[in-house]
Amino acid sequence: xxxxxxIHLKRNEFxxxxxxxxxxxxxxxxxxxxxxxxxxxxxxxxxxxxxxxGEYQKAEELIHEALSIDEKVLGSEHPKVVELLTSYATLLxxxxxxxxxRNVADRVMSLIIMS
Numbered sequence: 001x002x003x004x005x006x007i008h009l010k011r012n013e014f015x016x017x018x019x020x021x022x023x024x025x026x027x028x029x030x031x032x033x034x035x036x037x038x039x040x041x042x043x044x045x046x047x048x049x050x051x052x053x054g055e056y057q058k059a060e061e062l063i064h065e066a067l068s069i070d071e072k073v074l075g076s077e078h079p080k081v082v083e084l085l086t087s088y089a090t091l092l093x094x095x096x097x098x099x100x101x102r103n104v105a106d107r108v109m110s111l112i113i114m115s
Contacts, residue, residue, distance in 0.1 A: 001027070002045060014053055021046050037080065040069035044084060047091075056095050063088050082111050 005020035025042035032038050047062035067084045074080055089104040 002042065005045065005049075009049055009052060012052075014049065017049055018046075021049060035069055035073060037070055037073055040066040040073075040080075040084075043069070044087065047087070051091055051094070056091065059091055060088075063091060077111055085111070 001020045001024035005017045005024060008014075008017035008020065021042065025039070025046060028036070028039045028042050043062045043066040047059045047066065050056070050059035050062060063084060067081065067088065070078065070081050070084060085104055085107060092104060
């Protein structure tokens with residue numbers, strides 16, 4: 001379902017993408033629980049969809065949710081956390097929050113250097 005959702009997202013078919021991604025997220029929540037990296041990935045995909053729609057506040061809420069899960073489960077230095085932080089920095093840049101973007105980008109760079 002998630003992969004089909006991504007295909008619809010790439011085609012700018014947002015309603016179809018949302019339906020599939022939401023269903024995928026619900027299934028993952030039931031199957032693995034809310035504190036699992038798979039569920040976090042489903043929240044990140046929904047954040048990408050919201051960002052593509054220009055729904056930046058909702059996108060930010062979803063990316064924070066995914067980041068919180070992955071940091072707790074995988075650790076703050078995990079490559080998946082770096083990926084999420086990079087996505088978050090991109091979102092901040094799109095919403096003209098340069099100072100916050102620089103802070104997140106600095107955190108990403110320090111994690112990359114440490115690894």
